[in-house]
Amino acid sequence: MAEHLDTSVLVTLQEVMEAEYPVLLDTFLVDSEERLRLLQAACRSGEAESLRQAAHSFKGSCSNMGAALLAELCREMEESARRDQLDEAPVLIERIEREFAIVRILYRAERQRWGGPG
Amino acid sequence: MPRRLSILIAEDGAADRMLLAAIVRQQGHHVVTAANGAEAVELFERERPQLVLMDALMPVMDGFEAAQQIKQLAGNELVPIIFLTSLTENEALVRCLEAGGDDFIAKPYNPIILEAKIQAMNRLRRLQATVLEQRDLIGRRNQQLLDEQRAAKAIFDKVAHAGCLNAPNIRYRQSPRALFNGDLLLAAQAPAGRMFVLLGDFTGHGLPAAIGAMPLAETFYGMTAKGYSSNQILRDINAKLKLILPVEMFCCATFLDINLEQGILRVWNGGLPDGYLLKTVNGARLPLRSRHLPLGVREATSFDDTFETLPLALGDRLLLLSDGLLESCNADDQLFGEQRLLAVLESNSDPATLFDDIQEALHAFHGQILDDLSLVEVSMIAEPGAVAPHLLHVYPLGSRELRPRDWSTCFELRPGSLRSADPLPMAMQLLLQISPLRYRVGTIFTVLTELYANAVEHGVLLLDSSIKSDAEGFASYYRERQRRLDALSEGFVSIEFTVKSEGANGSLRIAVRDSGPGFDVQCALNQQYCSESLGGRGLRMIRQLSERFYWEPDGKVLNVEFHWSGHA
Numbered sequence: 001m002a003e004h005l006d007t008s009v010l011v012t013l014q015e016v017m018e019a020e021y022p023v024l025l026d027t028f029l030v031d032s033e034e035r036l037r038l039l040q041a042a043c044r045s046g047e048a049e050s051l052r053q054a055a056h057s058f059k060g061s062c063s064n065m066g067a068a069l070l071a072e073l074c075r076e077m078e079e080s081a082r083r084d085q086l087d088e089a090p091v092l093i094e095r096i097e098r099e100f101a102i103v104r105i106l107y108r109a110e111r112q113r114w115g116g117p118g
Numbered sequence: 119m120p121r122r123l124s125i126l127i128a129e130d131g132a133a134d135r136m137l138l139a140a141i142v143r144q145q146g147h148h149v150v151t152a153a154n155g156a157e158a159v160e161l162f163e164r165e166r167p168q169l170v171l172m173d174a175l176m177p178v179m180d181g182f183e184a185a186q187q188i189k190q191l192a193g194n195e196l197v198p199i200i201f202l203t204s205l206t207e208n209e210a211l212v213r214c215l216e217a218g219g220d221d222f223i224a225k226p227y228n229p230i231i232l233e234a235k236i237q238a239m240n241r242l243r244r245l246q247a248t249v250l251e252q253r254d255l256i257g258r259r260n261q262q263l264l265d266e267q268r269a270a271k272a273i274f275d276k277v278a279h280a281g282c283l284n285a286p287n288i289r290y291r292q293s294p295r296a297l298f299n300g301d302l303l304l305a306a307q308a309p310a311g312r313m314f315v316l317l318g319d320f321t322g323h324g325l326p327a328a329i330g331a332m333p334l335a336e337t338f339y340g341m342t343a344k345g346y347s348s349n350q351i352l353r354d355i356n357a358k359l360k361l362i363l364p365v366e367m368f369c370c371a372t373f374l375d376i377n378l379e380q381g382i383l384r385v386w387n388g389g390l391p392d393g394y395l396l397k398t399v400n401g402a403r404l405p406l407r408s409r410h411l412p413l414g415v416r417e418a419t420s421f422d423d424t425f426e427t428l429p430l431a432l433g434d435r436l437l438l439l440s441d442g443l444l445e446s447c448n449a450d451d452q453l454f455g456e457q458r459l460l461a462v463l464e465s466n467s468d469p470a471t472l473f474d475d476i477q478e479a480l481h482a483f484h485g486q487i488l489d490d491l492s493l494v495e496v497s498m499i500a501e502p503g504a505v506a507p508h509l510l511h512v513y514p515l516g517s518r519e520l521r522p523r524d525w526s527t528c529f530e531l532r533p534g535s536l537r538s539a540d541p542l543p544m545a546m547q548l549l550l551q552i553s554p555l556r557y558r559v560g561t562i563f564t565v566l567t568e569l570y571a572n573a574v575e576h577g578v579l580l581l582d583s584s585i586k587s588d589a590e591g592f593a594s595y596y597r598e599r600q601r602r603l604d605a606l607s608e609g610f611v612s613i614e615f616t617v618k619s620e621g622a623n624g625s626l627r628i629a630v631r632d633s634g635p636g637f638d639v640q641c642a643l644n645q646q647y648c649s650e651s652l653g654g655r656g657l658r659m660i661r662q663l664s665e666r667f668y669w670e671p672d673g674k675v676l677n678v679e680f681h682w683s684g685h686a
Contacts, residue, residue, distance in 0.1 A: 016141050016229065024140075028133035057175060061134050
């Protein structure tokens with residue numbers, strides 16, 4: 001069962017980014033909001049290929065940041081879009097939105113632990 | 119060993135880009151970043167990084183397109199491109215490779231794997247750079263070698279072509295490539311109306327073979343001009359080659375000593391395929407076989423300079439070939455071979471076309487003109503006056519005052535020296551000192567040679583030249599000559615020069631005396647005047663070529679005089 005946030009990944013990120021760690025988290029959150037908008041637009045337009053690519057990209061980004069469950073949901077979306085099964089899409093989008101909301105809270109908490117505005 | 123690289127990161131996700139840049143910087147590399155494919159290409163052109171991390175899917179221009187453009191910009195240099203992509207899509211992987219990707223890395227990024235891949239790519243990159251450097255170096259060196267070879271060949275051509283290969287009775291086929299591949303063809307007019315021809319085939323190719331040919335050519339031309347005998351020339355060439363060539367190099371050769379005036383062919387073949395003497399009188403084809411080791415193999419003391427002697431007549435032809443001809447291969451790897459050559463010789467009906475027949479047969483066999491063989495034909499044609507021996511290596515004197523001359527010298531050769539020495543070159547050097555006579559020195563030398571041969575063979579050795587009536591007789595005459603010379607224990611030949619000049623007029627008298635019983639010179643002259651037998655025209659020639667020809671009544675001393683007047 002995938003976690004909301006994989007702490008071992010976070011540790012690695014802290015080691016790599018050092019002082020830039022909070023900046024990374026901020027950047028991810030801003031970036032992800034944009035990606036989510038793209039995802040919703042693609043879903044509404046019914047273009048399977050755009051949906052697939054958007055989901056793929058978001059998946060990659062999430063996995064880098066340790067948001068494992070979110071990454072898994074994106075993978076499912078990517079798979080559906082690849083198989084052209086767009087009727088499942090709205091449901092999946094909703095689940096992604098909900099998961100992202102949770103993850104955002106967790107990242108903000110993480111940010112505060114490091115000191116600085118959430 | 120880890121080295122600091124300049125790396126371009128092309129990734130559209132801001133967080134991912136930031137993370138990747140941090141990872142790579144932490145490993146000590148210099149990083150530049152781009153947010154899409156177009157930026158990546160532009161940045162590449164500006165910064166010329168050594169390695170690229172490329173996201174596959176990007177807006178404006180995707181990673182595949184950007185990769186292709188970057189590879190093109192890089193040209194011959196290897197700029198490794200590592201694609202950032204998910205490992206679960208085979209289609210995407212194929213696209214990456216086709217676009218020029220060298221490797222992949224998956225998200226989430228693993229710093230350790232990333233560094234390992236970067237270093238591996240760096241090794242490849244350095245390898246490619248080394249290859250390019252060496253290719254250029256090799257190219258330059260090769261060009262240098264070619265230039266040197268060209269220069270050497272130009273020098274070689276000057277030396278190798280100083281002779282009389284343009285004489286009207288010589289036809290030859292030898293390409294420049296054959297020349298520089300060790301085939302050597304030399305021809306020179308010797309004094310006393312002879313022609314020396316040498317076909318040589320050095321082991322090896324190219325420059326080493328050609329270098330050996332140069333001292334050989336110098337010796338050949340130099341000694342021929344000075345009147346040395348073919349035996350001496352061959353001995354000197356062998357000694358020189360033995361000295362300078364490495365052990366595994368030698369020169370197969372055939373030496374022809376052609377004396378059409380006297381109707382004598384002397385031939386020495388060491389290691390070349392059979393040459394042929396084609397007699398016009400009966401259509402016979404006499405092979406000139408190799409009976410010796412090639413030149414440059416034996417020490418001087420054990421070198422065998424024995425020539426084979428054959429009769430020669432007007433209209434006869436000589437054919438020589440190097441083994442490049444017999445061993446030439448056609449497209450099916452078949453050798454031309456001796457059988458085919460003999461077939462051509464057999465089926466030829468007109469000797470005048472034989473040379474062309476052979477060339478045609480070669481062409482038909484190979485389907486193309488071959489580049490690497492030598493074929494020589496020397497035909498015995500009458501050249502009234504045209505074959506005046508042109509003096510090689512004799513430089514004209516500046517104008518000098520006419521000074522009086524009054525000197526004489528005499529030398530005597532006894533059995534030891536009759537066997538082993540040749541006084542004629544020395545005599546030649548003396549004669550060359552008499553400047554008014556320089557232009558006739560060939561003629562004088564011819565006369566002197568005849569007188570000396572006469573004195574040795576008929577005076578001292580008591581040989582009978584009527585034996586020389588056919589090919590068999592020829593061979594046995596010269597065998598007998600050698601036998602008697604080897605066994606000689608007493609006797610002598612002496613040569614005396616007397617030179618007198620006053621102002622613009624002067625004379626040279628040559629007196630040749632032998633220890634023999636003497637002979638009736640007038641009678642012999644009359645006889646020779648009528649007969650056309652081989653070797654019997656000597657005395658008549660002496661009289662024709664000199665101003666005065668007279669003798670002691672007993673025939674033991676023969677005198678000739680050469681006069682000049684009004685010449686500076």
